[in-house]
Amino acid sequence: MGRGRVQLRRIENNISRQVTFSKRRTGLLKKAHEISVLCDVEVALIVFSNKGKLFEFSSNSSMERILDRYEQKLYAERKLASSSSESQANMSLECSKLTSTIEALKRNLRQFQGEELDTLSLRDLQLLEQQIGNSLKRIRTRKNKLMHESISLLQKRERTLQDQNNMLAKKLKENEQTPTEHAQHEVQNHVSSSSVQPPATMQFPSLTIGGSYEAMEGTNKEAQLNLNLVPIL
Known part of the structure; x- marks a missing residue:
């Protein structure tokens, strides 16, 4: 048959309690050594007997080094927890302040719109x-x-x-005046050229006086001969 479950309670007999302590202490130290070797971890074990005697085990040669590391880790965790709680408290306070400010602004907006004026005094109404x-x-x-x-x-x-x-x-x-002025300018140029230069077909009379007189005398003689030849009826 299997071993029954042992009820954990204080052993009243001093001798039995001391024997159990010695056995369990040895087993506990053995287990601490095994876990430190198998899992490559740092283990520190401190045991005080009921008479105040110290029993300790450390996975390395320095118990103080492990205790310093423990204290640093514990201090960092406490500080983080403290700052987290303080930050949370500040956030809660800030949130409550912002909520109050929002409510006040909403109330002022409603009052600017002419609502919720019953709670205002005469001075508040004048200020509004x-x-x-x-x-x-x-x-x-x-x-x-x-x-x-x-x-x-x-x-x-x-x-x-x-x-x-x-x-x-x-x-x-x-643009409207430019063609008319151009035409007038051409007409003026044409008139000027006509008055200054003589036509190409124009001939001037001969200035030989002697020749003209002889021609007139010959004409008169021919007319006189023609008169002489007219028959007398």
Whole structure:
């Protein structure tokens, strides 16, 4: 038959308790050595008997080195836990502050819209009215500024379009007057050339006086002969 489960409780008999302690201590030290060798880990074991006697085991030659490493690790974990808890507390506080601020802003917005005014005193209502008046002034100032800027831009565009229109009208007028002036210029040139240069077919009379007189005398003699030859009826 198998061994039954042993109930763990304090052994009342001193001798039996001391024997059990010696056996279990030896087995515990053996197991610590085995796990350090098999798994390549650092193991430190400290046991105090009920009479205050110290029994220890370390996987290397220095128990202090393992204890220092343990203290450093424990301190780092405690510090991290402390900073984490402190950070969480700060985040909770900040979250509550932001929630309160959001609620206050929502309440102010509703009051600006004319809601939830019953809880406000006369002084609060006057202050709210003053704030709304100042806001309206700033809104009107901004609106007027934008309107003036828009009007100035439209006027500038209008002047630009007017200048372009005048320029186009001037060019169109110049294009209409150019053919007429060109024709008038040609006519003037033609008249000037006609008045200055004589025609090519024009002949001037001969200036020989003697020759002209002899020709006239011959003509008179021929006419007289013709008169003499007329028969008398």
